[in-house]
Amino acid sequence: MDTNRPPRVVVSGYYGFRNLGDEAVLLAMLEAFKSQWAQRRTGRRDGTLQVVVLSNDSGQTRRLYGVEAVNRWHIKEIYRVLREADLLISGGGSLLQDVTGIKSLLYYLGVMWLAVQLKKPVVFYAQGIGPVRTVLGRFLVRRVANRARLIIVRDEQSARDLARMGVDGPPVHVTVDAALGLCGEKIDGGRGAEILRQFGVSTGGRNGEGCPGTFAAGAVEGPEAGHAPEIRNNRYSCAKDASRSVTGTGELFPTSHLPHPTSQIAGISVRNWPGFTDRKKRAVARVADGLVRQGWQVVFLPFHYPADVAVGRDIAARMEKPAPVLERDFTVEEMISVIRCLDLLIGMRLHALILAAILNVPLVGISYDPKIDRFLQQLGLRPAVRVGDPDFGKLDGAVEEILKDPEGFKKELGEKIKPLQKLAHRSAVLALDVLEEFRNSTC
Numbered sequence: 359m360d361t362n363r364p365p366r367v368v369v370s371g372y373y374g375f376r377n378l379g380d381e382a383v384l385l386a387m388l389e390a391f392k393s394q395w396a397q398r399r400t401g402r403r404d405g406t407l408q409v410v411v412l413s414n415d416s417g418q419t420r421r422l423y424g425v426e427a428v429n430r431w432h433i434k435e436i437y438r439v440l441r442e443a444d445l446l447i448s449g450g451g452s453l454l455q456d457v458t459g460i461k462s463l464l465y466y467l468g469v470m471w472l473a474v475q476l477k478k479p480v481v482f483y484a485q486g487i488g489p490v491r492t493v494l495g496r497f498l499v500r501r502v503a504n505r506a507r508l509i510i511v512r513d514e515q516s517a518r519d520l521a522r523m524g525v526d527g528p529p530v531h532v533t534v535d536a537a538l539g540l541c542g543e544k545i546d547g548g549r550g551a552e553i554l555r556q557f558g559v560s561t562g563g564r565n566g567e568g569c570p571g572t573f574a575a576g577a578v579e580g581p582e583a584g585h586a587p588e589i590r591n592n593r594y595s596c597a598k599d600a601s602r603s604v605t606g607t608g609e610l611f612p613t614s615h616l617p618h619p620t621s622q623i624a625g626i627s628v629r630n631w632p633g634f635t636d637r638k639k640r641a642v643a644r645v646a647d648g649l650v651r652q653g654w655q656v657v658f659l660p661f662h663y664p665a666d667v668a669v670g671r672d673i674a675a676r677m678e679k680p681a682p683v684l685e686r687d688f689t690v691e692e693m694i695s696v697i698r699c700l701d702l703l704i705g706m707r708l709h710a711l712i713l714a715a716i717l718n719v720p721l722v723g724i725s726y727d728p729k730i731d732r733f734l735q736q737l738g739l740r741p742a743v744r745v746g747d748p749d750f751g752k753l754d755g756a757v758e759e760i761l762k763d764p765e766g767f768k769k770e771l772g773e774k775i776k777p778l779q780k781l782a783h784r785s786a787v788l789a790l791d792v793l794e795e796f797r798n799s800t801c
Contacts, residue, residue: 365793366408367391368443370469371451372462374413374430378661379709381422382537382690383450384411387483388423390539390786398790410439412469422689436469437476445793446473449483450512450536450785452729456495463495467502479507479796484536484785486729487516490523500524507792510785512536513732531788534736537712538775539782540694545717550695554623557682559657561699562621622701624649626681627659627710630669631726633745634706639669641750642724643676645704645757656681659696661707663687702760704753706745708733715775720760720767724753737774 369387372380388409395407412430413419419427428435440446446469453466470480482503490496503509503520504527511517512535520530551561626646628634646656658670658681670683684696694713697703703714706724714721715737723734725741734741742756760767 364406364408365444365797366410366439366442367445367447367793368410368412368439368473369447370412370430370466371449371453373411374415374419374427376415376663376687378663378688378690378693379537379707379712380451382540382694382709382713383484383535384419385423385690386536386539386782387447387450387786388425390536390783391790394783394786394790398794410443412436412439437472440469440473440476440478443473443478444796445789446470446478446480447483447789448480449485449510452486452727454485454487454490454499456490456492457727460492460495463490463498467498470502470506474502474505479792480505481789481792482506482509482511483789484510484512484533484782485516486512486535486732488519489728490519496523504528507796508788510788513729513736515728515732531784533781533785533788534778535708535712535733536782536785537709538716538778539786540713540716541779545691545694545698547695547698549692550697550699553684553688553692553696554657554699557657557684559623559655559682560621561623621655622653623655623657623699624702624704625657625659625697625700625710625714626670626673627661627666627703627705627707628669628673628724629662629666629706629726631706631745634669634726638745638750639673640676641753642704643673645754646673646681647678648754649702649757650677650679650681654701658683659693659703659710660684660688661693661710666707701764702757704757706730715771716779718768718772718775720764720771722753722756722760724750736778737771 369384371384373384391407391409409425411419411423411425411427413427414430416427416429419425428439430436448466448470454463456463473480490499500523503525506528509520509525509528509530510533511520511530512533514532517530517532554561626642628642649656658674660666660670660683667683667685674680674683694717697713697719698717700714700719702720702722703710704722704724705711705714706726708729711721711723711730711733723730723739723741724743724745725731726745730741743750743753
């Protein structure tokens with residue numbers, strides 16, 4: 359191998375599907391790679407790190423991130439980029455699960471198996487494992503995972519799940535979700551305020567003033583023909599106890615617990631899921647109505663476009679006065695900027711909760727999957743309700759509990775999130791260690 363040539367990393371995940379959670383993971387990974395590789399470049403001859411993303415919409419991925427991207431469904435293209443690669447990153451996100459069907463599990467394991475056959479190192483990157491319920495799925499995870507060079511999972515339960523499946527070959531490190539590496543302090547709220555105003559939400563004069571940082575257009579240059587581009591200008595990277603219950607009780611938002619009517623804004627992120635019945639959607643609408651009666655504005659945030667738009671409309675239509683739904687395909691940066699303008703977020707989507715935490719926005723979780731519980735546990739919290747609960751009666755109490763002392767909640771949240779953000783960058787350090795080890799061993 360010519361170790362003077364730029365190293366090449368292939369990234370496999372759920373990218374190019376207009377799912378803002380996964381796109382936030384990709385953005386955070388690219389930023390972490392940039393930051394960590396830049397620190398290793400002094401005196402090196404092998405140049406900048408080149409990244410190739412396997413994407414459902416390779417054109418969109420190239421435009422958004424300035425990296426080389428190939429169609430994730432073209433096996434010849436996958437074979438070509440893996441043959442030229444020094445490392446396969448599988449992740450992040452919840453790739454290895456069969457709750458939504460075994461086909462996606464087979465796809466991600468198949469890409470990893472191909473890399474193994476080409477004698478390329480494989481790293482599981484900040485993955486959330488499971489649930490893997492089928493006998494075939496558990497067998498295949500064990501077979502492929504034991505051939506990985508390194509496994510990084512985003513929570514302790516994922517590590518335990520792998521151990522129960524018989525994965526005992528490669529070292530396993532526990533960090534956090536990659537998206538936690540994004541730095542809220544570098545995100546300007548001006549664009550978010552503009553978006554909210556376009557959808558009829560008054561931002562009370564919020565225009566991003568006082569929010570550190572600004573958006574940097576074109577921060578990553580586009581690829582030249584035939585070459586994977588280098589990644590530049592680290593825009594959003596932050597490189598540097600007993601659980602609190604938020605369930606509460608009592609009437610819906612007693613006036614004594616609330617501020618005077620203001621232009622405070624609550625965002626709601628929901629998705630369709632088995633068990634999220636009409637009755638439970640009405641409960642969410644009732645909570646939204648309670649906020650509106652106290653002078654709040656409510657807005658629905660779609661994290662997977664357009665799927666989340668429909669369920670947002672459904673719940674909004676059940677309100678006394680329907681709240682707006684942000685019916686547009688947003689970039690990660692735009693949604694981060696919107697969330698920066700919020701005073702409260704109620705979320706089913708994992709990365710809606712993660713972005714709120716990064717931006718120090720008080721949050722209430724609705725769990726439909728173990729990954730929600732696991733993330734909230736890292737913050738010392740529990741979900742207000744779970745989709746499998748008989749009803750959502752505790753949701754209003756959870757909101758009430760936060761609104762009693764939002765500043766106290768934010769203080770605790772800020773203390774919890776800082777160490778998690780440091781851990782997010784640990785994933786990049788570990789992955790790049792594998793990359794350098796491979797290149798040194800094949801020179």
